Amino acid sequence: MDTLPQSMKAVVIDKHGDSSVLRLETQHPLPVMNETDVLVKVHYAGINFVDTYQRSGLYPVKLPLQVGREGAGTIVDIGxxxxxxxxxxxxxRVAVFTQGTTAEYVSAPAESVMVLPRSVSTEQGAAIMLQGLTAWTIVQDAHKVEQGQTILIQAAAGGTGGMLVQMCKHLGATVIGTVSTPKKAETARKHGCDHVILYKDNDVQEEVMRITSTKGCHAVLSGVGEATFAEDLACTRRKGTLVSYGNSSGAVSSFRVLDLSKKNVKLVRPTLANYIMERDEFVLRSQQLLDLVGSGVVRPELGGEYRLGEVAQAQDDLTTQKTTGKLLINIQT
Structure with a gap:
């Protein structure tokens, strides 16, 4: 085991609020390992919407909280x-899915740690552990994407959206993606979108119905939440599936179960943790994802790199749609 310092740098919150509540501690205690944990020296941590949900209080968490849900680095001790x-x-070299990755060290349950093959960089490992696994479990478990299906992906230029596009194309689907700007439209096309809708300039439902000859999509994959939920449901075809996996615009609050009966739509509201709770589930989906990334089938787009003291800026850039692709915190700088 390497000689460890007495303390470390870590980003924490001790109250809910906007990004101003994020605080960089330079003398934060090192994590206390359990006997089934591994201690990881973190090189990169990912920025995700779940970080902002925890910070705002939308997702209840115990405070104070060391922020961050995914990262990659090197094992320095084993329980x-x-x-x-x-x-x-x-x-x-490993990727980890655990709480507290926005720090120099994190203690992670061994069952949520995967060794990175040489074909996957440390940066890629940090970029895929939450968003990549979320995307892969969506297209495998929430809705099994198959050859010949038409899939609508909201926010197709984002970190999760971009990987969803690549995965759906790999699985043989026709992909319709929505984006906010012409620049993001270029990114979505690069990911593989067959059709791109600029939602600020066009009616998404009208465009989807035109593209699908009024049938709608076999599945709609949306992490937007409240702002597009009615539209998402309307774009789902008879006997199709609506996967509402996020709340970037706020949690869905105005919905009646009876509305699903109009077209016998299946509604799924998944969380990643419930798909990979068992070690064998985690290994299966993680290994499949690492194979996709290592072979170049899925290419995580790195949309920005920040220092540990810039986590607030990174979260704000994510929530204000200023970026495309995956945002990373470089813990080593």
């Missing part, structure tokens, strides 16, 4: 009861 079958060793 005494970590199963050898996990194949984890000190010095491994």
């Amino acid at each position: 005494s009861n970590v199963p050898p079958s996990y194949g984890l060793q000190v010095g491994n």
Whole structure:
């Protein structure tokens, strides 16, 4: 084990609010490991909407909280009861899905840690552990995307949206993507969108019905939440699936179950953790995702890199739609 410092830098919140409540502590205590944990020296951490939901209080969390839900780095210590079958060793480059990654070190349950192959960079590892796994479980578990389907993806130039587009194309679907600007339209096309709708200039439902000859889409994949929910439902075809996986515009509040009966639509509101709760589930989906990234089928677009003291700026840039692709915190700078 490497000689560890007495303290570390970490970004924390001790009250709910806007990005001003984020605080960089330079003398934060090192994590306390459990016997089934591994201690990881974090190189990169991902920025996600879930970070802003925890910060605002939309998702209840215990305060104070060390922020960040995904990252990648190097194992520096292993708990005494970590199963050898996990194949984890000190010095491994790993990606982690756990709370508190926006820090120099994080203690992660071994069951949520995956060794990165040489074909996947540390930056890519940090970029895919939450958004990538979210996207892959959406197209495998929330709605099984198949050859010949037509899929609508809201925010197709974003971190999750961009990977959803690539995965749906890989699985043989025709993809319609929505974006806010012509620049983001170029990004969505680069990801593989067959049709791109600028939602500020066009009626999304009208465009979807035109493209699909009034049938609508086999599935609508949307992380927007309240602002597009009625539109998402209207764009879903008879016997189709609406996957509402996020709340970037706010949580859905105005919905009647009876509305699903108009077209016998299936509504799914998934969270990643419930798809990968068991170690075998986590390994299956993670390994599949690493294979996709390592082979170049899925290419996470890195949309911005920030320093540890710039987490507030990164979160604000994410929520105000100023960026495309995945935002990372470089812990080493």
